[in-house]
Amino acid sequence: MVRLSAYFLLSLISCICAVVVEHDGGTPGFTSAIARMPYDNIGIAVLSNDGNVGGSFTQVIKYRIFDEALGLTPFDFDSLLKPLAAETQGAGPALSRPANATPPTGGFEAIAGKYNDGGYGPVELCLASAVNGSSPSGGSKSCQSLLTNASVILPGVINPAVPTYLVRVDKVFAEFLSLAHYDGDIFNVSALTSYPTGNASAPFWVDGATPGVAGVVATFSSDGNGTGFGITGGAWGAVADDPIGNMVKERSEVWFSKV
């Protein structure tokens, strides 16, 4: 048993039993794993067309093939990793918006509008759900055209009871962001990509509509360090410590300044 799981443990704790050089990958709707044991002449690539739990499938398949290639008795990686997959990819975060959530400092309408980050470029926050029973004002022409189509291209994304901004970003990692109000100046961020289905009764499918456990949040602030919002919670993908500081801007991974 110890020998069987040695290379598995390698990726969790340091062990010199076998050298594995590996990297996982993913893009909306897909996950992949590539792994080599350079001193054993083994190379494995596993591709999955599931962007949610596919990352666990690829691991189970990868380890099963390693077992096979090394002539080992197969270890039950499926039972080992399935609960982990359920935990990390499950029903989403336990906490929802507090019933007594307070509005952001400057109100919801004031937050809508254009922002800019030097790296990510300009974005426009469009208020997509009613606040205090009044319909979203519509805002700019670009917001109006986005909101006209939102229920079709982003089905299920806007909870009418939660003030939410939609942002078109058109990036590789996401086509849209949603910022759903949590409490005060804090909003939960989801990265969304909309795909046509070819099915007339449900013409679009949204990847990312269920918030993950990542806990990415946007915090709005206005002080001597600027007016805008900072994103925290591991959105930037950097393998580094979280930024620290007294001001929202200082402790944000990414800061968008109000334009």
Ligand SMILES: *[C@@H]1O[C@H](CO)[C@@H](O)[C@H](O)[C@H]1NC(C)=O
């Ligand atoms: C929203 O963000 C808050 C604050 O970080 C967090 O506690 C909560 O779980 C998040 N909710 C969702 C649905 O992501």
Ligand SMILES: *[C@@H]1O[C@H](CO)[C@@H](O)[C@H](O)[C@H]1NC(C)=O
């Ligand atoms: C919503 O109503 C509450 C209570 O009347 C008020 O404090 C708040 O400013 C209103 N928010 C907006 C965006 O109008």
Ligand SMILES: *[C@@H]1O[C@H](CO)[C@@H](O)[C@H](O)[C@H]1NC(C)=O
């Ligand atoms: C978006 O809305 C415009 C104007 O209503 C419409 O012409 C267009 O077909 C819509 N696009 C989608 C994908 O629904």
Ligand SMILES: *[C@@H]1O[C@H](CO)[C@@H](O)[C@H](O)[C@H]1NC(C)=O
């Ligand atoms: C098309 O979408 C509807 C509504 O979600 C669904 O009931 C139906 O099974 C879908 N048809 C196909 C062929 O997937």
Ligand SMILES: *[C@@H]1O[C@H](CO)[C@@H](O)[C@H](O)[C@H]1NC(C)=O
């Ligand atoms: C910005 O934040 C820093 C660190 O908290 C603070 O020392 C500085 O005074 C702030 N700048 C302004 C103009 O308030």
